[in-house]
Amino acid sequence: MTKLSVNINKIATLRNSRGGDLPNVVQFAKDVQEFGAQGVTIHPRPDERHIRYQDAYDLKPVVYTEYNIEGNPIPKFMEMVLELKPTQVTLVPDSIDALTSNAGWDTIKYKDFLSEVIQEFKSNGIRTSIFVDPEKQQIEGAAKTGTDRIELYTEAFAHHYGLGNSQAIVPYTECAELANSLGLGINAGHDLSLENIAFFKANIPELLEVSIGHALISESLYLGVEQVIKSYLQKLK
Template sequence: MTKLSVNINKIATLRNSRGGDTPNVVQFAKDVQRFGAQGVTIHPRPDERHIKYQDAYDLKPEVYTEYNIEGNPIPKFMEMVLKIQPTQVTLVPDSIDTLTSNAGWDTIKNKDFLVDVISEFKKKGIRTSIFVDPDLNQIEGAKATGTDRIELYTEAFAHQYNLGNQKAILPYAECAKLANNLGLGVNAGHDLSLDNIQFFKQNIPDLLEVSIGHALISESLYLGIENVVNMYKNKLK
């Protein structure tokens, strides 16, 4: 079964919009795990516009499933991850002013940088994953960095699938197959939803984990968080 990691950034966004501590990010993380989520994902950004760096530390003792911290490996981010030692760190090349992640790494151009960063995390026993576009050359480049996994950036698939283009899955399936052959684990995330997750899962070989936040939280406004978590789990079987 593919693991479901719930990205809780949007809960932090809601909290920050009013100040104070409602909704409580740590309590929400505890609840989604209790409801059946197999992981919790956060993506702190330098301006702390949603998840704050302190949240990352506060969550550490409460995440008893898989703890995944995403972000651009700037020095402050690396220092935090090395101290917390989560289950997994997912490296994302987003700039400081990026609204949301919008591209994968150029693993060939940034090979030396990624090799150095990944080696630091692996010394601490932290599983590493690289956010990548569905491009076979980038998958091969990822292998050369020493990463444990890749995370396929799925926005293009989600957009095309919504337009009725099921063939949009093909480059993702090809990249997943190559990654598996190279000994890389395959994760996926960005704009996956209840509408497209089952089709994606059925067509991606050995999909280990999906990280879902915006859609899952939005769907929960209508259907309830516990119900939605279990709907995703059923579609990921």
């Protein structure tokens, strides 16, 4: 079964909009695990507009499933990850002003940089993953960095699938097959939803984990958090 890691950034966004502590991100992380989620994902950004760096520390004692911290490996981010030692760190090439993640790494251009960062994290017992576009040369480049896994950036798939183009899955399937042959674990995320997740999983061989936040939280407004998590788990079997 593919694991479901719930990205709780949107809970922090809602909390920050009122300046208090409601909803509480720590309690939400406890709850999604109780409801069956097999991981918790956060993506702190330098301006801390949703998840704050302090949240990352506050969550550490309560995440008893997989703890995945995403972000651009700037010095402050690396220092935090090395101190917390989460289950996994996912490297994302966000610019400081990015509204959301919008591209994968150029693993060829940044091979030396990524290799150095990955070696630092792996030497501290932290599993590594690189956010990548579904392009074969980027998968090959990722393998040369020494990363444990890749995370396929799925926005393009989700967009075209929503328009009725099921062929949008083809480059993802091909990249997954290549990644498997190169010994890379496969994660995926961005705009995956209850509408497209079952089709995506069915076409991605050896899909280990999906990280879902925006859609899951939005769907939960209508269906309830516990029911939505159970629905994802059923579709990921």
